[in-house]
Amino acid sequence: MTFQLPPVPARKKPKAPYKKPAEVKDLEQLLWEDDCRRHPSVDPKYIARRAMRDDTANRLTACIVAYAKLNSCFASRLNNTGIYRNGKYTRSTSRRGLPDILITGKGGQSIFVEVKAGRDRMSQYQERVRDDQQQAGGKYYTARDFGSFKQWFDSL
Secondary structure: OOOOOOOOOOOOOOOOOOOOOHHHHHHHHHHHHHHHHHOOOOOHHHOOOOOOOOOOHHHHHHHHHHHHHHOOOEEEEOOOOOEEEOOEEEOOOOOOOOOOEEEEOHHHOEEEEEEOOOOOOOOHHHHHHHHHHHHOOOEEEEEOOHHHHHHHHHOO
16 A cells, blocks of 8 residues: 655745845944944953844834934933734824834934835824924935945045
8 A cells, every 4th residue: 555645845045044234234333433432441352243134124123213413412212112012903193104213313303114015004193193203304314224224424
């Protein structure tokens, strides 16, 4: 008696490995130099280097906030998602459409940065906030990768 083995399902093609852009490598170096400057009593060989990436929304947000702070700006990540508790979803009390990052640039310039990763796109509320910010004279940027954000930010 012979047994028939079930067919082997086709495997998904693996994603290409992440290749760190030069801008992110530069950011890591700048962060390490800043850490060395802030801690002069510690031998630089004992100061750990930070590992930064820009392949997900959370990691891209961390890169942008760190870069803005290195450039003597105030930068803060906004957590405006709701909370799931007791089996229910509780909406946030903040205004819909607020950006992921608020930056106050040199001279008091207001900068909003919305982080979008992958196929993510802006909602109608985010577009309204973008229009309101630009009408008020502030800057608004939709970041998809760190390299393009850095180029835009350095041009301000």
